[in-house]
Amino acid sequence: MLTIDAATLHDLADYPGLVAALREMNRMGVDQVERLYLGQPRADGGSNDWLLLPAWWHDRIFGVKLVSVFPGNQAKGLETILGSYMLFDGTNGVPLAYLDGAALTLRKTAANSALAADFLARPDAETLTVIGAGALAPYLAAAHAAIRPIRRILWWNRNLAKAEEVAAQCQLPGVEVIVAEGLEAAVRAGDIVTCATRSTKPVVRGNWLKPGSHLDLVGGYLPEMREADDEAIARAARHYVDARLTTLTVVGDVCQPLAAGLLQETAIIDLGQVARGEKPARLSADEVTWFKSGGGGHEDLAVADYIIRQAMKTKQA
Structure with a gap:
């Protein structure tokens, strides 16, 4: 059985390859069940999950x-996201590999957003606005830059010093990284706006989104979390999610508008439908596109499969 630690996984996880693997998985389909979630309340009102x-x-x-x-x-000098992944042979049940779950999550989540942007963002998108400065944010920046001709990144975070720290670590050839002091101006300038926060109140206002922009909502993973407001729902030509199972009743950016009657379940398009050609992607240069990433075991599986295949190629070389 292979053991893939975090450093090895990051070395093997190129974004074009990950995006291709996720595209294939969405086209073919994978069986998954609803995630199991357990939470422990914290004194500050949040939770450990x-x-x-x-x-x-x-x-x-x-x-x-x-x-x-x-x-x-983070305050203890430890990683916020920790985890493990176990991969098995689907023909005989034999364990194939253990992979670092935190590294897998970071790469998978970023590549999933990049796949959605490859379907939905304008081909000439050059300005990326990143909202948030957590562990995931730099991976999102790199993933989007791998599939679109990004030349400028505007980075905003409530804590400006944290944004400056994370932005300074983002080294992408030919890309200018600017720490933005104003959120509204940064969103208005973005061809792609990627939001990776744990906010329970909308951070992005729909009336800030310029024609032709693509909104990528990544951070919220619980019903009480919300990153974009109702106007963002109204501005979007269509509404996309990665999977119904991990979004419709699970994440606030989807379940809250559904409950309020602002969004209809029948109108939601998932990436599998787009990958199979059953539903359209972007149809015009000026429309606003809206995507909510809920994650899911199917995405982890596709990425783990790709990593193992890359590891075997490296081993044989």
């Missing part, structure tokens, strides 16, 4: 990710 996400690609592979999210870890 533990999630289990299994999936099975029949006659190929199956696996499960166990991931914890402890926001208070």
Whole structure:
């Protein structure tokens, strides 16, 4: 059985390859069940979270990710997101590999947003606005830059010093990184706006989104979390999610507008439908596109499969 630590996984996880693997998985389909979530309230009103996400690609592979999210870890010098992934042979059940779950989550989540942007963002998108300065934010920046001709990144975070720290670590060839002091101006300038926060109140206002922009909502993973307001729903030509199972009743940016009657379940398009050509992607240069990432075991499985195949190629070389 292979053991893939975080450093090795990051070395093997090129974004074009990950995006291609996720595209194939969405086209073919993978069986998964609703994630198991357990939460422990914290004194500051937030929570420590533990999630289990299994999936099975029949006659190929199956696996499960166990991931914890402890926001208070940052102050202790520990990683916020921690986890493990176990991958098994889908033909005989034999364990194939253990992978670092935190590294897998970071790469998978970023590549998933990049896949959505590859379907939905304008081909000439040059300005990326990043909202948030947590562990995931730099990976989102790199992933989007891998599939669109990004020349400028505007980085905003409530804590300006943290934004400056994270932005300074973002070294992308040919890309100018600017720490933005004003959120509204940064959103208005973005061809792609990617939001990775744990906010319970909308951070992005729909009337800030310029024609032709693509909104990528990544951070909220619970019903009480919300990153974009109702106007963002109204501005979007269509509404996309990565998977219904991990969004419709799970994440605030989807379940809250559904409950309020602002969004209809029948109108929501998932990436599998787009990958199979059943539903359209972007249809015009001026429309605003809206995507909510809920994650899911199917995405982890596709990425784990790709990483293992890359590891085997490296081993044989």
